[in-house]
Amino acid sequence: MPKITIESKNNRYGIIYGKIDDYNWYALVQQEKVNYGINPSTLEKGDGKVSRLFVYKRFSLKSPKEFARTVIADYRHKWHWLDSDKKDLIAKLVNYLELRYSLKVLQTKAK
Numbered sequence: 001m002p003k004i005t006i007e008s009k010n011n012r013y014g015i016i017y018g019k020i021d022d023y024n025w026y027a028l029v030q031q032e033k034v035n036y037g038i039n040p041s042t043l044e045k046g047d048g049k050v051s052r053l054f055v056y057k058r059f060s061l062k063s064p065k066e067f068a069r070t071v072i073a074d075y076r077h078k079w080h081w082l083d084s085d086k087k088d089l090i091a092k093l094v095n096y097l098e099l100r101y102s103l104k105v106l107q108t109k110a111k
Contacts, residue, residue, distance in 0.1 A: 004096050020093050028052035029101045036077040040098045050097050052076050
C-alpha cells in the first residue's frame with residue numbers, strides 16, 4: 001500500500017498538495033462530482049471530484065527530456081500524460097482523494 005500524505009490543507013480553491021511514496025502531487029478537488037473529473041473506478045474522464053492531478057518527482061530543468069521523465073501523471077480535465085506502469089498508484093491516489101473529501105462529519109444531538 002502506498003504511503004499518501006497531505007502537505008497542505010484544502011484552501012478555498014480546492015487545491016491540495018502532498019506526497020505518494022517518492023512522488024509529489026497536487027490536485028484540484030471539486031466539492032461535487034463533475035463530468036470532467038477523473039472517474040475513480042476507471043480513471044477515465046467523467047463523474048469524479050478530482051478535476052486536475054499532477055504527479056511528479058522533484059526535478060531540475062536541465063533539459064526538457066529530463067522533465068518529461070519525472071512526470072508520471074498530468075490530468076487537466078483530460079489526460080495529457082499517464083505513465084502506464086504507475087496506473088495502480090494513480091488509482092489509489094484518486095480513490096484516496098475521492099474518499100477523503102467525501103467524508104462529512106455528522107453531529108448528533110445529545111438527548
